[in-house]
Structures are given as C-alpha cells and as structure tokens.
Amino acid sequence: MPMINPTDQVPVSHAMGERRNLTVLFADLSESTRLADAMEAEHYAIMLRELRALYQGVVPRHGGTVVRIQGDGMLAIFGHPEMREDDGRRATEAALELHQQVRLMRPPSGSGQWPHGQELSLHSGIHAGMVLIEEGDAVRGRFDLLGNTPNFAARLSDEAEVDEILVSEETLGLQSHYFQTSERRVVQLKGRSTALAVYAIKGRSTIGRRFEASQQRGLAPFVGRTAELLMLDQALAAAIQGRPGWVSIRANAGVGKTRLTEEFLRRAALKDCKIQRGYCESYLSAEPLQPYLQMLRILVSQGMAEAEPLLSAAPPLRQSGLLHLLAGLTRQAPQLIFIDDLQWADDASLLLLHRLYALAVKQKLPLLLLTATRPQEAGLADSGAAMLELQPFNTVEAELAIVQLLPNTDPFIALDIQRHAGGNPLFIEELCHAIKYEQAGRRALSRPRVDSAGQAWLSALTLSRVARLAPEQAALLRAAAVIGNIIPAWLMQRLTGCSEQDTAVLGLAEHDFVYPDRRAGFFRFKHGLTRDVVYESIGWHERQAMHRHIAAELRSQAHDTPRQATDELLGYHEAAAGQWAEAAVHAERAGDQALAASALDRAKKQYRAALAALENLPEGSPIGTRWVSIAQRFGVACVFDASRADLRVLQHAVQLAEKIGDATLIARADYWLGYASYALGEVRAGLLHCASGLAAAQCNGEENVALIAQLHGAQGQLLAAAAAYPEALTRLDEAIVFLRALRQTTAPPTRPAVGLAYSLACRAYVLGDQGHFAAAHACFEEALSIIQGSNHAVEASVQGWRAAVYLWQGDWAQAQQAAAQAHRIGGLVRSLFTYSMGHAAGAYAAWQIERSAASAQSLQDAATWLAPRGGGLFSSLIHGWLADVLAEQGDVGGARRQIALALRRGRQRDWIGVAMAYRAAARIAAAAADAQRAQRYLDAAQAVADLRGSAHESACNRLLAAELALGQGEPAQALLARAAEAFEELDMAWHLQRSRRLMATV
Known part of the structure; x- marks a missing residue:
C-alpha cells in the first residue's frame, strides 16, 4: 500500500503555510x-540606512533571517530554513552584537554628538514557540508570521x-547561563493568559559548555551508571599499565553523556594520571x-612554556606540534584526554585524534582517549573506539532522580514524569524544574500537568x-505523533x-524516537515530551485531516478492538478532528x-473531554441535561480524589440544573457538589449543598425516595465528619436501612453496593470513636463483605477507616494490615487521598511498633x-499523628x-485528630516545665x-x-487506676499494659 499523504485531503494545506518552532527577535x-x-x-x-545595514549584516552572521525592517525596527527569525538546537542562544548573541554596534554609531552630521547628548540604543525582545510561516510580499516582509x-x-x-534585551526563560532554558542576566522576573503580557518568566541580558558570560551551565543551576543528581x-x-x-584505549560514549542529547564523564573524571583525578580536556561546539566561536x-591554554596557564608557541603557530605546524606535545606528556605520565561533543569537531581535530590514538597504540603509550558524541553524527568520527552506548534511566534510576529533584512531590506526579520523560535525564530534570516553578507560582487547585511543562528550547532540541x-x-514520525503515545x-x-517490520519504522527506534512496545503489535514513543513537540509542529489542517482519517479507521476496526480502548481513542481523535458530537459520545462512554x-x-479525564466536546456543539442544542448528567458521574470520580478545580465543574452543573428548572436534576447536582465538598474537608459547604438538594428532592418526594436516602446518607457522613455524632448516626442508619433493602431487591447485584459499604464504614468509625469497638468491627466486616476484593476506591476508604479505628484501639499490627490495603488500592485507582491516608496510618502504626526514623519519615x-491541596477530609488525623511523633x-x-x-482543621470542624495534637502540646509544655500550660x-x-x-x-487523656x-x-x-479501668472496659490492651507498667513503678 503506498504511503498516504494526509495533505491530499486538504489541498489548501500548503497555501496555509508551515508550522515551525522559531525564535523571534524584535529590535527597535x-x-x-x-x-x-x-x-x-x-x-x-x-x-536609518546605517542601522538597517547593521540589521542585515549582523543577523545572518548568527544564523538568522531578517524578515522585515520597518522604520527603525526589525523583525528577525532563527530556525528557518534550518532549525538548530541553539537558536535561542543565536538570537541573543545577535541582539547583543546589534546593541553593541548601535551604541558605537556616530552622527552623520559630523558633530560627534547625537541630539540631547544621548547615545543611540535599541530595546529588544526575544521569544520562541510555534509559528505558522507563510511566504510574504512587499507589504508583509519576506515571510508572514x-x-x-x-x-x-x-x-x-x-x-x-x-x-535592554528581554528574553523569555522558555526560549533560552539552560542556554541562559551563556549570558550574564538579571534575576529571573515575571511579566504579564497583553493577550497571554499566564505570566511569562524573562531575563534581561547584560552581556556574555565566561561559560563555554552546557555542562558548566548545568552546574550554575545545580547539577542533576548522579544516579545509576554502575x-x-x-x-x-x-x-x-589498562591505559595506565601501557595498554592505550579509546572509549566513545554515545547517546542522544540529554541522556547524560557529559554527566557520566564528569563523574568518571572526578574519580580519575584521584588516580595516577593527568587529565586534559576540551570540547567542541557548533557555534560561530x-x-x-x-x-x-583549550588544552593548550590551560597548560600555558599552568606554566608550560613549550606549549605557548603553539597557540600562534600556523595550522600545519600547530597540528604536528600538538601531536608531539601530547605524546610527550604521555611519555612523562599516564594521560586521560577527554573531548566532549565530538559530533561538532572540525576535520583537523578528528585527524589529530586518530593520529594520536594510532601513535599511542604503536608505541604502547599510557593514554586513554575518552570522547562523547551523539550516535547519528558519529561513524567515522570515532571509528576505532570502543563504544559505550549510554541508555536512558531505567524505572528505578528515574525514580531516584525525581525524588532528589522533587523530594516532596506526590508519587503520582513522579510516575507521570517518568512516563513523559521516558528515562531521559535532561527531560526529567526540565519537567521537575517546570513543576517546581508551577507549584511555586500558583495556588494548588489541582495537580500540575506534567505534559504542560514543555519549553521552547527543548522543542528546538527535539525538532x-x-x-x-x-x-x-520524518513523515512516519509525524503520523505516529498524531496517533498518540x-x-x-x-x-x-x-x-x-508501512508495516511494523518496515526499515523506516525500525529506523525510528535507532534514532531513539519510537520503540516496539512490550505488547506485540504496538509501538510507543520513547519520550512523551518528544511526541508532544512533534505533534505541535504539524499544521492544524494537516493534523485535523489525519485525526479524521484515524477516527474512520478506528470505527472500521471497532469490532476487533476492546470497547474501552476504542472509545478512548475515538473520543480523542474525533475531538481533535472537530467532530464534537461523536467525540462527546465516545468520551462519555470511555x-x-x-x-x-x-x-x-x-x-475524570474522559468526562472532562466529554463536557468540553458538548461545549463546542452549536448553541441551542439540548445539551444542558446531558451536561449535568455527565457532571454527576464526574462527581462520583471526584469524591475519592477531589481537587478544588473539580468544584468548578460541579458548581456549573448546579447552575445549569437551576436554569433547566428540573427539581430532581437540581437535587442530584447539589448532592454531588456537597459530596465533593465533603471529600475536600469543607463540611459547612457540604452540609449547605445537601440541605439545598434535599429541599429540591422533596418537591417530588415519591419519585425521589432513593435520592433522598442518598442525601440523608451524605448528610450523615458530613455530620460525622463534623463530630455531630448523634444526628450523624440517625442519618446514617436511615440510609443503611434503605440501602440494605435496595440491595436485597436487586438479584443478583450488578456491581458492589459501594454506597452501603461506605455508609457502614462511616457508622463504624463513629462507633469506634465512641469506644464501641466490637460494634465498629462488626460494621467493618459487613462493609468488607460487600466490597472486599473489588479494588474499588470505596474499599480503600473502608480499609483506611478500619486502620484508624485499630490505631485508636492500640492494635498496631491489625492497623498496619488494613492501612496497607488502603495504600495499595489507593495506588491502583490513583486516589492520592486514600493512598496517602493509608500510607500515613501504616507509618504511625510502624512508629508505635518500631520507633524508627524511617516510619516517622x-x-x-x-x-x-x-499539603499542596490543603490537606482534605480528616487530614487533622495526619497532623495529630505527626505532632505525637515529632514531640516524642x-x-x-x-x-x-x-x-x-x-487546630486549623478543627476550625473547619475536622476534630478527629485535634485531641491528639493537644496532648502533644501538653507533653511539650511539660518538658519545658510549664505545668500550667500543660494542664490547659x-x-x-x-x-x-x-x-x-x-x-x-478520654481514656488516653487520663493516662497523660x-x-x-x-x-x-x-x-x-x-x-x-482510672485510666487502666477505662482501657480494660474498652478492650484497649496495649494502652492497658502501658498503664499497668506505670502503676508498677509508682
């Protein structure tokens, strides 16, 4: 089958121009x-003529193209027709030279002074990103951007x-360290929704290598590579013993060649050898x-007189002189010569490298040559060397790197970074830095999006x-990017x-782009970030046509593909093709x-996609009821892992329901908004929404019996969270009776009765808090008989509460087991809250058993x-546990x-961990000999x-x-005695033993 050209379906595509990642320089x-x-x-x-001549002379010298000169201003681009990974640096160098040359301009009047005694100067701005570039004309300039x-x-x-020259941070990235810059600052530009981080360029720095730039910011952690x-x-x-060698480290950009060599050179410096080093660069300098x-200059600075004449020698004499000098040094002491970025070496440097190696082998000189290069540009450059093909980090190494760069991030973000970076250390580092800035610069409404952390300079590197x-x-890669990761x-x-065995397809793996997946019949992008960059470089019309084509192919094969995978893919591709009605259907199903x-x-992701698709349907479509219906199911997903960003969707659902005027719709919308508020620990707001929902549901009471029971259950859970236990038990019991009866009438049950299981768990922890542990465990057993083994998010919640009750009772081993289940299931369903609460409960139980620093950590x-999400439901428990541990x-x-x-959580009616926190405060005051404050x-x-x-x-307070x-x-x-009596009555064996041990010492 011949290769399909997606643009055949949109003949206007070429007329619409080409998308390119460009660096744009404006100067005025x-x-x-x-x-x-x-x-x-x-x-x-x-x-003006002199100024324009400067524009036209300086910009091309740095690899740029002057697009338009208008008056005294200039627009130039870097990255067309040839894209380079250092286009941002080139544009900045061009701006520096232009500013310098303009300052040196003298008046044509011969007066020697410009009007008002001022010097001529420019002000410039540089930014990079995707641009649609079209052929220009006399009016628009050489190109239209x-x-x-x-x-x-x-x-x-x-x-x-x-x-002043202002350059956006995302344009330069690490290359900003080639320049002297101002402090990073943030500006808000008209037309841009988010602020832009920028630097003012003061001049060039003394840095010549990318590794030195990395050192300026802080090196990525060195992990693995054993x-x-x-x-x-x-x-x-072997070289030190007279067996010369040449090792060439090969890897694509960002995999860590230089980082590995720096670690090796640090170790080699401790051995009996001398180190000479240099690097190659692609830039004009x-x-x-x-x-x-570079090696010569260092030797001269160290006092080697015979090296100095070679700096000014003619090229042929310099080359032979260098060979003689380096060979002579090797005869005096073992030498390690390292050359970084060999792919950019000139022919004379390569020839000298090969001559030096041949001489060392012939004369058995104690010499090790070490070079680092990229695989595509190696070949003859390092022929004869032993190859060390450096691989990206494996999962364990990537995890170690992320933990060191983002020590406080949650595990789910770390997993997203791993998947998106594909083990590339540079990508890991940049994603982590971008997330740091994102977290520092905004309130945590939701988790940071890893796939939004791309930088223009990284895009240039990839493209x-x-x-x-x-x-x-290249055409295959673009098609793959449109299909997906x-x-x-x-x-x-x-x-x-092209079949999967086609040479061109297999070649993409050799270039570190697309690899065969572990599943037969699938490929995957090595780096999600690479896929995103390639996808964004494809023109919108071309992309849309390809998405439309892919959707048609998926529909034709739907009977051979699992429905879930088909619906997810169809929803994505139909939305990207602008087929909004179909996209909404498939995203909702997914x-x-x-x-x-x-x-x-x-x-949550699929429901959001479905809602977004509905928003794109023509006005007047009957989408309101459907929007609210999808939002309610979105709410089901939110209650186990809510964020404040989710509240916006549910609040809009309530507004839509009120606009429609359907009482049942209003009641359901309020129910889920109340439940999400509950999940976020906002008890007052949750109770208000439940009350509003009940008022609406009771308008059609007979029709809404089940909904009213659900609202009563939600009220019971909210009241329990607020420690209003008597009323909470009444509401929970009403809901449990209804849900038990409903379960009995559904034969056989189509899915676990999660509402009943969670209501029972809430009743159980209330009973446990009141000291009725036997009754609490009976409720937990009934709840688990309904849900256990399902790996449902509710099972994680039930096990989490069971662990908390075991902790209250002092049964640390049982608490650990239940907490481990909550933690495991929370990870499976990606619920950060249940995952973290299970982890915390297990850690506190481990602390009580081991008193280890690891459990405290x-x-x-x-x-x-x-912490970034403001804690959440019952987070006072974690604060109470930590206060207890840290005080001890x-x-x-x-x-x-x-x-x-x-105590802050207590002000939000989350009292569950507050008594423990007060006891920790009392112990601290007592340790400071402040008996009065301890008593308070x-x-x-x-x-x-x-x-x-x-x-x-109360019993624990007596013991304290x-x-x-x-x-x-x-x-x-x-x-x-009173404490021991209470512990015995409550069956709190560990606490009872502790009180008896103390009694024995009195």
Whole structure:
C-alpha cells in the first residue's frame, strides 16, 4: 500500500503555510521619535540606512533571517530554513552584537554628538514557540508570521527599557547561563493568559559548555551508571599499565553523556594520571582544533612554556606540534584526554585524534582517549573506539532522580514524569524544574500537568533531531505523533503503508524516537515530551485531516478492538478532528468504563473531554441535561480524589440544573457538589449543598425516595465528619436501612453496593470513636463483605477507616494490615487521598511498633503529598499523628507546626485528630516545665473528646494526666487506676499494659 499523504485531503494545506518552532527577535531604536524630531531629515535618513545595514549584516552572521525592517525596527527569525538546537542562544548573541554596534554609531552630521547628548540604543525582545510561516510580499516582509510567538516577542521588546534585551526563560532554558542576566522576573503580557518568566541580558558570560551551565543551576543528581563507570575504570587501569584505549560514549542529547564523564573524571583525578580536556561546539566561536587549543591554554596557564608557541603557530605546524606535545606528556605520565561533543569537531581535530590514538597504540603509550558524541553524527568520527552506548534511566534510576529533584512531590506526579520523560535525564530534570516553578507560582487547585511543562528550547532540541531524519522517516514520525503515545501497528500501516517490520519504522527506534512496545503489535514513543513537540509542529489542517482519517479507521476496526480502548481513542481523535458530537459520545462512554473499573483519574479525564466536546456543539442544542448528567458521574470520580478545580465543574452543573428548572436534576447536582465538598474537608459547604438538594428532592418526594436516602446518607457522613455524632448516626442508619433493602431487591447485584459499604464504614468509625469497638468491627466486616476484593476506591476508604479505628484501639499490627490495603488500592485507582491516608496510618502504626526514623519519615511524606491541596477530609488525623511523633522525637518546632495545622482543621470542624495534637502540646509544655500550660492543653484535649463523645480519647487523656503528674513528682496512682479501668472496659490492651507498667513503678 503506498504511503498516504494526509495533505491530499486538504489541498489548501500548503497555501496555509508551515508550522515551525522559531525564535523571534524584535529590535527597535529607543526614543526614535525624539531623535527624528531633533535631527535634519537627511541626517536621520543616513542614520536609518546605517542601522538597517547593521540589521542585515549582523543577523545572518548568527544564523538568522531578517524578515522585515520597518522604520527603525526589525523583525528577525532563527530556525528557518534550518532549525538548530541553539537558536535561542543565536538570537541573543545577535541582539547583543546589534546593541553593541548601535551604541558605537556616530552622527552623520559630523558633530560627534547625537541630539540631547544621548547615545543611540535599541530595546529588544526575544521569544520562541510555534509559528505558522507563510511566504510574504512587499507589504508583509519576506515571510508572514502568524501566531502568538511574534506578538509576545514584540511585546517583550515594548516592555524592555532603553538598551535592554528581554528574553523569555522558555526560549533560552539552560542556554541562559551563556549570558550574564538579571534575576529571573515575571511579566504579564497583553493577550497571554499566564505570566511569562524573562531575563534581561547584560552581556556574555565566561561559560563555554552546557555542562558548566548545568552546574550554575545545580547539577542533576548522579544516579545509576554502575556498569558504565566500571567499564571506564577498567579502560583507565589498562591505559595506565601501557595498554592505550579509546572509549566513545554515545547517546542522544540529554541522556547524560557529559554527566557520566564528569563523574568518571572526578574519580580519575584521584588516580595516577593527568587529565586534559576540551570540547567542541557548533557555534560561530568554534575554531579549528578547538578542543586541543583549550588544552593548550590551560597548560600555558599552568606554566608550560613549550606549549605557548603553539597557540600562534600556523595550522600545519600547530597540528604536528600538538601531536608531539601530547605524546610527550604521555611519555612523562599516564594521560586521560577527554573531548566532549565530538559530533561538532572540525576535520583537523578528528585527524589529530586518530593520529594520536594510532601513535599511542604503536608505541604502547599510557593514554586513554575518552570522547562523547551523539550516535547519528558519529561513524567515522570515532571509528576505532570502543563504544559505550549510554541508555536512558531505567524505572528505578528515574525514580531516584525525581525524588532528589522533587523530594516532596506526590508519587503520582513522579510516575507521570517518568512516563513523559521516558528515562531521559535532561527531560526529567526540565519537567521537575517546570513543576517546581508551577507549584511555586500558583495556588494548588489541582495537580500540575506534567505534559504542560514543555519549553521552547527543548522543542528546538527535539525538532532539530527530527530535521535530520530522512523524509520518509520524518513523515512516519509525524503520523505516529498524531496517533498518540501508543501506536497500534495496524493503524500505522493503514495510515502510512508501512508495516511494523518496515526499515523506516525500525529506523525510528535507532534514532531513539519510537520503540516496539512490550505488547506485540504496538509501538510507543520513547519520550512523551518528544511526541508532544512533534505533534505541535504539524499544521492544524494537516493534523485535523489525519485525526479524521484515524477516527474512520478506528470505527472500521471497532469490532476487533476492546470497547474501552476504542472509545478512548475515538473520543480523542474525533475531538481533535472537530467532530464534537461523536467525540462527546465516545468520551462519555470511555469515562463510564473507566469509572466502572475504578480508574478514577482516567474517568475524570474522559468526562472532562466529554463536557468540553458538548461545549463546542452549536448553541441551542439540548445539551444542558446531558451536561449535568455527565457532571454527576464526574462527581462520583471526584469524591475519592477531589481537587478544588473539580468544584468548578460541579458548581456549573448546579447552575445549569437551576436554569433547566428540573427539581430532581437540581437535587442530584447539589448532592454531588456537597459530596465533593465533603471529600475536600469543607463540611459547612457540604452540609449547605445537601440541605439545598434535599429541599429540591422533596418537591417530588415519591419519585425521589432513593435520592433522598442518598442525601440523608451524605448528610450523615458530613455530620460525622463534623463530630455531630448523634444526628450523624440517625442519618446514617436511615440510609443503611434503605440501602440494605435496595440491595436485597436487586438479584443478583450488578456491581458492589459501594454506597452501603461506605455508609457502614462511616457508622463504624463513629462507633469506634465512641469506644464501641466490637460494634465498629462488626460494621467493618459487613462493609468488607460487600466490597472486599473489588479494588474499588470505596474499599480503600473502608480499609483506611478500619486502620484508624485499630490505631485508636492500640492494635498496631491489625492497623498496619488494613492501612496497607488502603495504600495499595489507593495506588491502583490513583486516589492520592486514600493512598496517602493509608500510607500515613501504616507509618504511625510502624512508629508505635518500631520507633524508627524511617516510619516517622514515611508519615511526614504522606503529609507532604497532601499539603499542596490543603490537606482534605480528616487530614487533622495526619497532623495529630505527626505532632505525637515529632514531640516524642524532641522536634518541638516541627511538632508545633503540626499542632497548628490540626487546630486549623478543627476550625473547619475536622476534630478527629485535634485531641491528639493537644496532648502533644501538653507533653511539650511539660518538658519545658510549664505545668500550667500543660494542664490547659490537656483540658483542651478533653474538651475535644467531650465534643466527639470519644471514650478512647478520654481514656488516653487520663493516662497523660497521670504521666504529667508523675513527671512533676505528684501522686498518680488514682489517675492510673482510672485510666487502666477505662482501657480494660474498652478492650484497649496495649494502652492497658502501658498503664499497668506505670502503676508498677509508682
């Protein structure tokens, strides 16, 4: 089958221009109006001609193209026709030279001074991104540039002060360290929804290598690479013994060649050898024999007189002199010569490298040559070397790197980074840095999007590699990017005519783009970030046509593909093709399937896609009722892992329902908004929405019996969260009776009765808090008989509460087991809340058993994961546990912070961990010999226990009162006896033993 050209379906595509990742430079003469007013017209014209000549001379010298000169201003682009990974640096270098040359311009009048005694100066702006580029004309300039990138570059130029160059951070990335810059600052540009981080360029820095730039920002952690270091160590040992060698480290950009060599060179410096090093670069400042001249200059600076004449020698004499010098050094002492970025070496440097190696082999000199290069550009350059093909990080190494770069991130973000970076250390580093900035610069309404963290300079790096592919491979890669991260081989063949065994397809793996998946018949992008960049580089019309084609192929094969996978893919491709009605249908189905499988994050994503598709349907379509219906199922997914961003969807659903005027619709919309508020720990708001929902549902009471029962259950859960236990039990019991009866009438049940299971779990923890542990465990058993083994998110919640009740009872081993289940299932369904709460409960149980620093750290980790979202439902428990642990560890400051956080949650009616926090405060005060304050905190703990009607908290307060009395040398026998009596009555065996041990010491 011949390869399909997607543009055949849209013949206007070429007329619509080409999408390219460009760096755009705008430059304008500062205060030009004032100058023009003060100068003779003829003199001003001469000045303009000189300025324009500078524009036309300087920009091409740095690899750019002048697109348009208008008046005293200029628009230039870098990245067309040839894209380079350092286009941002080139544009900045061009701007620096232009500013310098303009400052040196002299007036044509011969007066020697410009009007008003000022110097000429420019103000410039540089920004990079995707641009639609079309052929221009006499009016528009050489090219017509469409998109926001030129607009933002122009606005940066307007923002710049006199003689200032403003460059966006995403344009330069690590290359910003080639320049002296101002502090990073943030500007808000008209037309841009988010602020833009920029630097003012002050001049060039002394940095010449990308590794030095990385050092400026902070090196990525060195992880793994054990086998590679061993190979290098062995090669060096052999060279020192007179067996010369040459090792060439090959890998694509960002895989860590230089990082590995720096680690090796650090180790080699401790051995009996001398290290000479140099690097090659592709930029204009590169000179023949560049890496060796760098070595020479260092030797001269170290006092080697015989090296100095070679710096000024003619090229042929210099080359032979360098060979003689380096060979002589090797005869004096073993040498390790390292050349980085060999792919950019000039022919003279390569020839000298091969001559030096041949001489070392012939004379058995103690020499190790180490070079680092990229695989596509190697070949003859490093022929004769032993190849060390450096691989991306494996899963364990990637995880270690992420933990070191983002030590406080939650595990789900870490997994997303791993998937998106594909093990490329540079991509991991940049994604982590981007997320750091995102988290620092906004309120945490939701988790950061890993796939939104791309940078223009990284795009240039990726697309410069794509540009080196053969045309057929580039077309394949573009088709693969439109299909998605996972590429069915049959679909690739139908779209392009190339089978999975085709040479061009297999070649994409050799270039580190697309690899065969573990599943037969599938390919996948090695790096999700690469896929995103390639996809964005494809023109909109071409993309849309390809998406339409893919959707048609998927529909034709729907009977051979699992429905869930088909619906997800169809929903995505139909939306991208603008087929909104079909996209809404398939995204909704995919959401339903994901929800049934407890894949909560996927369910939320698909429901959001369905709602977005509905928004694109023509006005007047009957979508309101359907929108609310989908939003309600979205709410089901939210309750186990809610974020405040989710509330916006549910609030809009309530507004739509009220606009429609359907009482039942209003009631359901309020129910899910109330439930999401509950999941976020916003009890007051949740109760208000449930009350509003009940009022609407009771308008048609007979029709809404089940809904009213659900609302009563939700009210019971909210009241329980607020520690209003008597009323909570009444509401929960009403819901449980109804749901039990409903379950009995459904034979056989089509799915677990999750509502009944969770209501039973809520009843259980209320009973447990009141000290009725036997009744609580009976409720848990009934709940688990309904849900256990389903791996449903509710099962995680039930097990989490069961762990909490075991902790109250002091049964640490049982608590660990239940917590482990909550943690495991929370991970399966990607519910950060249940995952973290299970982790925390297990860590606190482990602390009680082991008193280990590791368990304390695990508890701290769980608190850190939840902190960006403001904690959430019952997060006072974690703060109470941490306060207890930190107080015992002697970390008074840390304990006080956790106590304050618990009390803040108490003000939101989350009282469940507050008594424990007050007890920690009492212990801290007692340790500081402040008996009066300790008693106040203990009284406060008892007030919270009374508020909750918590028998176990009251018993623990009595035990602490006895411990404080003992610490002050006061009688404590009666207090201990009362505590022991309570513990025995409540069946709190561990606490009972502790109180009896204390009694034995009195």
